[in-house]
Amino acid sequence: MTDAVKSREKPASEPVATDPDAPVNDRDTLMKWLPFISTPILLFILIGGWQFAVSVVGVSEFILPAPLDVWRSLLDLLSGGAVWHDIWITLYEVLVGFAFALVVGTIVGAVLGRVIWLERAVQPALVALQVVPKVAFIPIFVIWFGFGPTSKIIMAGILAFFPIMLNVMLGVRSVDRGHRDVMRGLGASRWQTFKSLELPSTLPYIFAGAEVGIVFAVIGAIVGEYLGGSEGWDTWSSAASTPSTPRNCSRSSCCWPSWARCSTPLSR
Amino acid sequence: MDKTYQARRGAVHALSNVNLSIGRGEFISLVGRSGCGKTTLLRILAGLLPPTSGTVTADGQSIWRGGKRNDEAFENFGLVFQDANLFPWYTVADNVSLPLKLRGMGRRARRARATELCELVGLPGFENAYPRELSGGMRQRAAIARALSYDPTILLMDEPFGALDALTRDKMNLELQSIHAQAGATVVFVTHSISEAVFLADRVVLLTPRPGRIRSITPVQLARPRSLETETSAEFQEIVRELRHELDEE
Numbered sequence: 001m002t003d004a005v006k007s008r009e010k011p012a013s014e015p016v017a018t019d020p021d022a023p024v025n026d027r028d029t030l031m032k033w034l035p036f037i038s039t040p041i042l043l044f045i046l047i048g049g050w051q052f053a054v055s056v057v058g059v060s061e062f063i064l065p066a067p068l069d070v071w072r073s074l075l076d077l078l079s080g081g082a083v084w085h086d087i088w089i090t091l092y093e094v095l096v097g098f099a100f101a102l103v104v105g106t107i108v109g110a111v112l113g114r115v116i117w118l119e120r121a122v123q124p125a126l127v128a129l130q131v132v133p134k135v136a137f138i139p140i141f142v143i144w145f146g147f148g149p150t151s152k153i154i155m156a157g158i159l160a161f162f163p164i165m166l167n168v169m170l171g172v173r174s175v176d177r178g179h180r181d182v183m184r185g186l187g188a189s190r191w192q193t194f195k196s197l198e199l200p201s202t203l204p205y206i207f208a209g210a211e212v213g214i215v216f217a218v219i220g221a222i223v224g225e226y227l228g229g230s231e232g233w234d235t236w237s238s239a240a241s242t243p244s245t246p247r248n249c250s251r252s253s254c255c256w257p258s259w260a261r262c263s264t265p266l267s268r
Numbered sequence: 269m270d271k272t273y274q275a276r277r278g279a280v281h282a283l284s285n286v287n288l289s290i291g292r293g294e295f296i297s298l299v300g301r302s303g304c305g306k307t308t309l310l311r312i313l314a315g316l317l318p319p320t321s322g323t324v325t326a327d328g329q330s331i332w333r334g335g336k337r338n339d340e341a342f343e344n345f346g347l348v349f350q351d352a353n354l355f356p357w358y359t360v361a362d363n364v365s366l367p368l369k370l371r372g373m374g375r376r377a378r379r380a381r382a383t384e385l386c387e388l389v390g391l392p393g394f395e396n397a398y399p400r401e402l403s404g405g406m407r408q409r410a411a412i413a414r415a416l417s418y419d420p421t422i423l424l425m426d427e428p429f430g431a432l433d434a435l436t437r438d439k440m441n442l443e444l445q446s447i448h449a450q451a452g453a454t455v456v457f458v459t460h461s462i463s464e465a466v467f468l469a470d471r472v473v474l475l476t477p478r479p480g481r482i483r484s485i486t487p488v489q490l491a492r493p494r495s496l497e498t499e500t501s502a503e504f505q506e507i508v509r510e511l512r513h514e515l516d517e518e
Contacts, residue, residue: 178353185347187339
């Protein structure tokens, strides 16, 4: 795969080689630029396959609109102006929910990681909460907190909370015993131990949790908008998913499957 | 300084009836097979494990007070473990001066002290290196520098050179001897190498396992400073032979 990419893209990649003195076979340089070469190729294959399915295999435009049509609809949508407000709302919901999850998840995870008896006491409840499909609570949140952003922020926050909290708990648990001995041997206080030892060694876990958490926050906000929203990016895609015209349908296909719309009347 | 231990731990009788007083400035080696409770004894001394029964006192103060480690009594204790246990997110200088930071010393003073200590343990110029950039021996030196940073009067060392090769070990032993001579600190040194124990110590404490107890205490009256030639002397060889004999008798 690597060799194929290299030989095929040689001429195209020449202008990006910023260091003319670098040896031609410099592996590091190649590794650095490889994603920039491979991504366009992968995109090309994907869109090419898509176009192929539409124009050669002859899949109905109702089921799969051509890439160019989708692109045009997207441009139409974005040039409209009104959509930007909703994009901002969704972004706001995601970020606020995620920020809450990050702060609360880190604190709860750190406490549960340290206080073993508390962790044992709440573990069954935690597991129960964790396995419940939290998205199913959205209608309740909408009733409690309204159709505005608050219910989506809460959804985004709850979804992002669990991976962050669990990672931090694991991180606090896996602080090296030898390192702990050093701090205990020095008679360090709890706060000192936290600042100099637990926080730095838990940071990688916090980041790992945050990485999963931000994705979950996006899912929480978007599904929240689907199932009960008056504004936000996804009220557009769910409005567009009403199969009135093929054009409208193509608009939704770049965002979200239209079946999600079906659950709205049910859940309300 | 006077210390008395009478420790007895749980169902696994790790240590039984250990009674030992260590004088100020003395160098004590604890030797024994693996599993004889050397490390347990040292961890009890360091306050990392509570004794099941009995007391440990340092300078007349009990090191456990009301079920909690009496940190005051440990003010002057320095610990060196089997592993260097340096914090990978700190530079050598930050690692070495960590105890000073915990004691609230200013940044500049810490930095100066770290430079001094790196010099002392033979790591000049490595202040800004990170632990992963150092070899095992260098890391262990940094760990020793960290333990020495606040001028402890008591050093507890748990097989600090166990992971090092023989040549580095000889060198570290010589350095430890000169640090001991310079600082005048009391040292309790755990090792499983008889010759290392004899080379360094004023008294060698031989522990036997199951349950761990003191089998013998052998004074070593070889002249200081000792060099690598000391190890070839008849007197040295004789003490080592006796200890080995005792160890084999078990």
